Amino acid sequence: MSGEAAAAKRWINGDESAQQMLGRALTSRPSFALPPPLHRAPLRAGNVVEIAGPSPSAKTQILVQAAVSCILPKERNGVHYGGLGHSVLYIDLDCRFDVSRLVEMLRHRIVQVNGCSSTADNEEILKLSMRQFSYIRCYDSFELLATLKTLHHWLEKEKKSDGIGGHFLMIDSIGAFHWVDRASTSLPLGGKNRKCLSLQNVLEVVVEDLRKLLSVHPMLVIVTKATIVAPTGNEFRRNYKRWPSSGTPYTSSELEGLQKPYFREYMPSIWQSFVTHRILVQGSDDHIAMPKSQENDAAYVSEWLLPRLNFLDKFVVRDAGVFLVS
Template sequence: MKEKEREEIEKWIEGDESGTEMLSRVSSVRPFLFPPPLHRVPLRVGNVLELVGPSPSAKTQILINAAITSVLPKPYGGLDHLVLFLDLDCRFDITRFSQLLIHRITQHGTDSYDQALYHLCMARFLYVRCYDSFEFLHTLRTLHRRLEKEKEVQGVGVHVLMIDSIGAFHWMDRASMFLSQRETSKKKLFLQTVSEAVVQNIRKLLQVHPMLIMATKSVIFGNRYSTASNEVKGNMEERCSKNMTRNHQNFQYREYMPSVWQSFVTHRILVHSSDEHPGTINHQNSSAYLLEWLLPKLSFPDRIVVKDLVGWCLCPIIMYLLRRDVYLMIILAVAVNKLLYLVK
C-alpha cells in the first residue's frame, strides 16, 4: 500500500500535462464572463441554464448575444470559443445574427469592420436544425465526432451548447402517445422516455466535451390574468399550486417538461415583456423586457431593451454583399428556410 502511494506521489510530482494543457484545463473551470443580462450569476461548464418565457420575449436574442460573445476573440471582449446552436424551433434568423455580430465588431472604434474577423466568427458559430425528436436525438448521439472534427480544424473547442427551444417537440410527442396499438413502436414517443434519452445523451456528451448548456423554453400561459378573472384565478391557484410557478409581478406559467429535465436544469431565468415601453430611440424601434432569476433566486430583476438594428445595419451589409457575392447565398438560404417553415 505504501509503495502504491509512493508511486502516485511521484507521478503527481513529475506531472502528466504540459503548460498549455494546464492553462486549457484551468480556463475551462473558470466561469464564463458574459455581458448583461447573464452577468448576475457565474456560469461554468456543466451548468444548464434555462430561459423561460412567452413568445416573443427576447429569449433567442439573449442566446444570440451570448453566442457572439463566445465566438469573438478576447481582444474584442469575447471568449474565443466555438458555439453549437441547435435550432428546434426552426425560426432562427441568420441575418439578425450577422447584424449583431457586425455591430459588436464595429463597436471597437472603427466605422468598417474586419472581414477576416467576421469570417472567423461566422465559422465558429455551428448551426444545426432539427425537425422532430428523432432528429434531435440522432444529432445528440453523433455530436461527439463533429465536435472533435471542428476542434481539429479550428484549433478551439465548443464550450457552449445552445438549444432553441427545448420544448418545441413536446406537443407532437404528447400526441404520439395516443397512437393506435397497431402502429409500430418506432412511431411511438413517450414524453418521459424522450426526455430521459435527451438528458442521458447530453450527460454523456458533457463527460467528453465539457460545455455550458443554454436552452430556451416557451411557456404555456400568458403573462397576466385579467381583472375580471381574479376570482377564477384564486380558485384555480390551489389546484395548480404544484404545477404553477408565480413571481412577484403575478406572472404565471405552467411547467410542462418532464421531471427528468427539470432536475437537470441548474439555473433558470424568467423572461417577459415589461410594462414600460421604450418606444422609439434614435429612430429605432425597441422593446423592453424583464429578466428574473428563479434558480438561484434573486430579489431584483434586470431590464433589457432590444433595438431594431435593420435600419442602420442595412448600408454596410449591402456594401459588403456587393464586394463578396458569396454572401448572397445567405439571403437565399434565409428565403428557403422561411419558405420551408411556411410549408411545414
C-alpha cells in the first residue's frame, strides 16, 4: 500500500472530537487579517467575498488596499511590515486598473515602517511585493471564461517555479459584462449544438469553474460588484440624521430602516448562492476633516449584509489608502 493510500485509510478510520476537528481545520485554513472595512468578519480560504455598491463608492480602492496587505511581507530582515506575504491574482474586468495607484499605496506602507531614509531597502521590499502580484485583463465574457479554464495550469506552473501557489483571487468587477451578456442570446459558447451565450449560462460556467478551482487551490476570493440602487435606498440614506462612528451599533430606528431593500439584485441566483460574504459600501453626504489635511475628505459607509452585522463603518480614501473614521 502506497504512502498516500495508507494516510487516506488512517484518516477514514480515525476518530477525533469536535474540538480536535475545529483545531485542525483552523490550523490548516487560518483566518486572514484584512484591512478595513473587511476586518469585521473572519475570512478564510474558500470564502467568496462580494464588495457591492453603486459607482463611485470606493470598491476598487478597498480591493487594491486588500491586495497591498496581501503581497507585503510579514517580516523582512528583522523588520515587521504587517503584511500577509501571500500572492494575489487580480482579474480586471472593468479594464480601469491603475498600477501606479497600487505602487503608491505600497510605497506609503513601506515608508511608514522604514522611513524615507532607507531608499534601497524600500525599493527591495517594493520589488519583492510586486513579484507577488499577477494581473490579468479581460475585455468580455469569452476572455473571462478562457482565463478561468487556464487558471489551474497557470497556478500549478507558478507553484512549481517558485513554490508559491495562489492565495488570493480578486475580480473587479464581476458584473462588468452583465448588460452585454443579457442582450446576447444567439452567440454560441463553442461549436455546433453548444449552449448559447446568455447571462445565465455565463454565470453558471463561471461559478462551476471557480468551484473546481477552489477545490484544488484553496484561495480567498474577493470580488467587486456595481449595484443598481433602488429609490427607497437613496431616500433612506438621505433621511439619516447622523452617521454613527465606526463600530457604533445601530439605533432601533436605523436597524428597522436597514431591513428594507435599498438596492436591486440583478445577478442570477447561482451567483448569489455562491457568495459566502457580502459587504455593501456607499457614499455619504458627509465630509471629514482628517489630521494634517487642508481639505475635507468625502466619507463612505460600509455595512455587512452577509453575515448580517449591526454596525456601520465610516471611512475615507486618501493617498495612503482607506482609513476608518472614529
